[in-house]
Amino acid sequence: NAGVMQNPRHLVRRRGQEARLRCSPMKGHSHVYWYRQLPEEGLKFMVYLQKENIIDESGMPKERFSAEFPKEGPSILRIQQVVRGDSAAYFCASSQRQGTTYEQYFGPGTRLTVT
Amino acid sequence: DAKTTQPNSMESNEEEPVHLPCNHSTISGTDYIHWYRQLPSQGPEYVIHGLTSNVNNRMASLAIAEDRKSSTLILHRATLRDAAVYYCILRAVRLAGYSTLTFGKGTMLLVSP
Numbered sequence: 001n002a003g004v005m006q007n008p009r010h011l012v013r014r015r016g017q018e019a020r021l022r023c024s025p026m027k028g029h030s031h032v033y034w035y036r037q038l039p040e041e042g043l044k045f046m047v048y049l050q051k052e053n054i055i056d057e058s059g060m061p062k063e064r065f066s067a068e069f070p071k072e073g074p075s076i077l078r079i080q081q082v083v084r085g086d087s088a089a090y091f092c093a094s095s096q097r098q099g100t101t102y103e104q105y106f107g108p109g110t111r112l113t114v115t
Numbered sequence: 116d117a118k119t120t121q122p123n124s125m126e127s128n129e130e131e132p133v134h135l136p137c138n139h140s141t142i143s144g145t146d147y148i149h150w151y152r153q154l155p156s157q158g159p160e161y162v163i164h165g166l167t168s169n170v171n172n173r174m175a176s177l178a179i180a181e182d183r184k185s186s187t188l189i190l191h192r193a194t195l196r197d198a199a200v201y202y203c204i205l206r207a208v209r210l211a212g213y214s215t216l217t218f219g220k221g222t223m224l225l226v227s228p
Contacts, residue, residue, distance in 0.1 A: 004158075033215060042202070042218035043159065055213060091158045098213035101147060106158030
């Protein structure tokens with residue numbers, strides 16, 4: 001059973017460009033979470049999605065960031081008009097069900113560098 | 116979410132046991148205690164979780180204080196591969212029925228050969 005897959009692993013964008021980060025959850029998992037890790041800091045929750053629904057986006061910046069998890073295909077985290085402060089590692093996690101006893105499985109992350 | 120407090124770093128020698136402490140004095144009755152670890156340049160990895168009783172799995176043991184205000188993650192024989200940042204996380208179910216993970220700074224475990 002393949003784990004959570006993220007691509008690209010490394011992404012370099014110039015200021016003002018768009019960044020698209022993809023996440024394929026583990027097989028059978030319908031819950032996807034995105035986290036951001038700034039250099040030398042812990043992970044911060046961004047958004048929680050189920051198929052075709054955003055459940056909780058309380059950690060997402062209000063502007064330029066959006067996320068989706070379509071019926072078919074991977075979850076996408078989209079950052080428009082990137083700025084240097086967006087440089088970070090972005091991790092996706094998936095779980096089989098929601099709730100406090102279900103572990104989240106993390107992908108290897110996408111490291112975004114904005115030049 | 117209730118807060119956890121962990122030491123910034125700890126050191127261990129290879130093949131010795133390691134006890135990683137976590138204080139969570141404001142834990143509520145329904146909060147589960149989860150531990151994740153993050154190896155360098157990788158995503159976090161689930162280690163173990165518990166509610167009230169001590170728990171064991173193939174990776175580690177979790178000892179939970181009787182009053183639940185603290186817990187200890189125990190690695191029985193540290194290996195070099197165990198060098199990572201260990202996060203102690205309290206998970207509570209929100210009103211909508213789901214929970215997310217709130218990561219603190221964690222404890223960086225250094226393992227020497």
